[in-house]
Amino acid sequence: MDKEKILVLLKKSSSFPSLPSEVIDIFEKLEYPLELEIDEFKSQIKKYGNLNEVILDVVNSNYFSLQRKVNTLGQAIKFLGMKTMKEVIVAILLKSLFPKRLGRSEEFDRKKYWEHCVGTALASNEIAKKINHPYGNQFFFKILIHDIGVLALDVCMPDLLDEIYSLAKEKEISLLEAEAQMMNGATHCDIGSWLCKRWKIPSDVAKIIRHHHKPKINDLRTKIVHLGDVISGNYYQRILGIEKDYNQFKQEIIDSININEKTLDKISSNLQSKIKNIKENYNLNLLDYNKFIGDVVL
Numbered sequence: 001m002d003k004e005k006i007l008v009l010l011k012k013s014s015s016f017p018s019l020p021s022e023v024i025d026i027f028e029k030l031e032y033p034l035e036l037e038i039d040e041f042k043s044q045i046k047k048y049g050n051l052n053e054v055i056l057d058v059v060n061s062n063y064f065s066l067q068r069k070v071n072t073l074g075q076a077i078k079f080l081g082m083k084t085m086k087e088v089i090v091a092i093l094l095k096s097l098f099p100k101r102l103g104r105s106e107e108f109d110r111k112k113y114w115e116h117c118v119g120t121a122l123a124s125n126e127i128a129k130k131i132n133h134p135y136g137n138q139f140f141f142k143i144l145i146h147d148i149g150v151l152a153l154d155v156c157m158p159d160l161l162d163e164i165y166s167l168a169k170e171k172e173i174s175l176l177e178a179e180a181q182m183m184n185g186a187t188h189c190d191i192g193s194w195l196c197k198r199w200k201i202p203s204d205v206a207k208i209i210r211h212h213h214k215p216k217i218n219d220l221r222t223k224i225v226h227l228g229d230v231i232s233g234n235y236y237q238r239i240l241g242i243e244k245d246y247n248q249f250k251q252e253i254i255d256s257i258n259i260n261e262k263t264l265d266k267i268s269s270n271l272q273s274k275i276k277n278i279k280e281n282y283n284l285n286l287l288d289y290n291k292f293i294g295d296v297v298l
């Protein structure tokens with residue numbers, strides 16, 4: 001099946017989530033987070049289901065380890081800054097649109113997939129720290145949703161996703177290769193890219209969703225995510241029981257960001273315990289997304 005056909009089927013799928021107008025407005029505002037009118041934005045968030053509470057839960061989670069509990073969105077913005085808040089909000093909203101209960105694929109395991117997403121965010125942050133990238137921990141949340149295209153398949157085209165996972169397991173090939181075989185060269189990035197356009201997802205988040213497998217040479221953040229994704233993708237394949245590596249580091253990317261393979265290997269060997277730490281000690285999984293927001297499955 002080729003890319004155009006998949007996109008037509010996605011568009012036609014009765015399971016494809018409709019984007020609430022409140023979310024459209026929030027995405028639009030967050031395109032330029034430093035220019036938005038804070039009071040207006042706060043009341044917009046409050047009007048949308050339990051989003052305000054969910055945001056505060058995330059902000060008060062162990063991930064941020066703030067010195068004191070944050071009780072209002074205004075305080076959260078003050079402590080974390082609008083750029084980080086933007087990431088948190090976009091990640092919560094996007095993930096909520098493809099909740100676990102709507103997933104229909106039998107071969108796809110959301111728990112393991114979510115471990116991969118967390119792992120990619122952790123590995124990317126480690127790389128960012130090693131190269132003294134100024135954003136450091138700031139871009140954890142937007143990386144959590146880098147593979148949103150896979151969730152779209154789980155909800156709208158579960159049979160295709162089943163076939164991709166079965167093929168990878170049967171033939172001991174990487175998921176990327178299996179995707180390419182089943183989708184005539186297309187990948188979950190193409191699906192994610194289409195989604196970003198359709199939903200006008202803020203452009204910096206969209207860039208990562210679109211290009212994390214083939215980052216542009218001048219896009220440092222996506223290059224970091226690419227390397228983090230290779231590390232965590234290999235971890236993912238292992239927990240799925242597939243011996244083959246998910247992807248290889250691209251040498252020109254390693255060279256261009258001034259990191260060596262030894263450092264990447266070290267990040268890779270520490271990843272499993274870091275993910276375990278997040279699972280055991282962070283309350284990212286304790287969020288009540290049930291009102292309108294998708295289940296977090298960590």
Ligand SMILES: [Fe+2]
Pocket residue numbers: 146147188189212213229
């Ligand atoms: Fe990916």
Ligand SMILES: [Fe+2]
Pocket residue numbers: 116120146147229233
């Ligand atoms: Fe990934």
